[in-house]
Amino acid sequence: MNQSPLPPAAEDLRLRTREFIRSVVIPAEPRPGVRLDDGLRRELGEAAKAAGVFAPHVPVAFGGQGLPVDQWSPIFQEAGYSPIGPAVLNCMAPDEGNMHMLNIIGTEEQKRRYLAPLAAGDTFSCFGMTEPHPGAGSDPAGLLTTATREGDSWTISGDKRFTSGAEHAGFAIVMARTPGAGPETDGATMFLVDMDARGVRLGNPIHTIDRTIAGGHPNLHFDNVVVGPEAVLGEVGLGFKYAQVRLGPARLTHCMRWLGLARRSLDIALDRTDTREIFGSPIAQLGIAQEMIAQSVIDIETSDAIITKTAALLVSDPKAGSAMSSIAKVHCSEAVFRVIDRAIQLCGGDGVSDGLPLAQYAAEVRPFRIYDGANETHKWAISRRASSHRRRVVAGGEPFLGAARYPLGAES
Incomplete structure (x- = not known):
């Protein structure tokens, strides 16, 4: 009997992904700290297509495996067991989130021109939201980039920073404020902009400690970039609303991928503690090591559970799922780091050397x-939502649904 929570076809894909990552991808990994070469990425990507594990989240019509959001996690975790696995399987940020959004709100022509080559791994993309201070950052309401309508065209001007993937991208999805246009008087609009368009300029790179996102995190400048009406992604003025279509699942897929890496880190630590002895016994038999191992198992399992709950909500109640994705993002990002940090500690000096990949993880x-x-x-x-929900309960305007429900109420 199949004990997996996945349907049989998705469970088969998980097992095939697991085998592909371990037998093909892991032996090809570059040394810790070295970026994946694009030639090797394409070679491994073709092998993933041949194995039928490429692009698990992409519709079958565009060459993917066609899984719904609530079946992504086990497969993304298997991909994330290797730091290069998601890139090889074409389910890495920022492309994965852009594919998801294009599939939902893109026109048929936009899907043909942008989604199809992105899904095939023939091009990269980036998402232009974050800006230099005092522009949009953690608070998107600070958005300063503007798009002005001139007849049937739009002129985009502004500066972006931390534009992940921009160095290799073929196109950008750019968030720009469009005051007075569309249903929101102070709204924003998303635009599809080719990176070779006149006025698009790569700025200074931002050197970070992570290496798995191809194309780095550079600054990106838009100097009076003119685009036609076909460049509008979704409806004019509703860019902030559409951003949630992307950001909720994108936060969660980060959690999925990194949880796979946390599982590998714990496996490395378990192998080490089972074979290394100290004070006359294997490290795994020492109480202090057992406490660290147990806490890591707890962190992994609670992360897995919250990802599963959030993914189900994204399907059944997208607004609630988007809110819950904030909780998942906070919990998983901190839990995954704790697991890897404990693995480093359990492996001692080798943990902080390039003899093991843990420090790079x-x-x-x-x-x-x-x-x-x-x-x-x-x-x-999260706190605001909890307080708002409680005030409504006390006022008698909403039934009490338990503490777990607090984060899903609307903000006041």
Whole structure:
């Protein structure tokens, strides 16, 4: 009997992904700290296509495996067991989130022109939201980039920073304020902009400790970039609303991928503690090591549970799922780092050397507490939702549904 929570076809995909990552991808991994070469990425990507594990989240019509959001996690975790696995399987940020959004709100022509080559791994993309201070960062309301309508065209001007993937991207999804246009008087609009368009300029790179996102995190400048009406992604003025279509699942897929890396880190530590002796017994038999191992198992299992709950909500109640994704993002980003940090400690000196990949794993996951909104910003929003819900309960306007329900209420 199949004991997996996945349907049989998805469980088969998980097992095939697991085998592919372990037998093909892990032996090809570059040394810790070295970026994945694009030639090797494409070679391994073709092998993933041949194995039928490429792009698990992409519709079958675009060459993917067609899984719904609530079946992504086990497969993304298997991919994330290798730090290069998600890139090889074409389910790495920022492309994965852009594919998801394009599939939901893109026109048929936009899907043909942008989604199809992105899903095939023939191009990269980036998402232009974050800006230099005092522009949009953890607070998207600070958005300063503007798009002005001139006849049928739009002129985009502004500066972006931390534009992950921009160095290799073929196109950008750019968030720009469009005051007076569309249903929101002070709203924003998303635009699809080719990176070779006149006025698009790569700025200074931002050197970070993570290495798995191809194309780095550079500054990006838009100097009077003119685009036609076909560049509008979704409806004019509703960019902030559409951003949630992308950001909720994108936060969660980060959690999925990094949880896979946490599982590998614990496996490395378990192998080490079972074979190394100290004070006359294997390290795994020492109480202090057992406490660290147990806490790591707890962190992994609670992260897995909250990811599963959030993914189900994203399908059944997207607004609630988006709110819950903030909780998942905070919990998982901190739990995954704790697991890897404990693994380093259990492996001693080798843990902080390049003899093991653990130190690089820590460098990869540490930025996640900042990326996709700093954890402190998410905690602020979570707290506001909890307080707002409680006030409504006390006022008699909403039934009490338990503490677990607090974060899902609307903000006041």
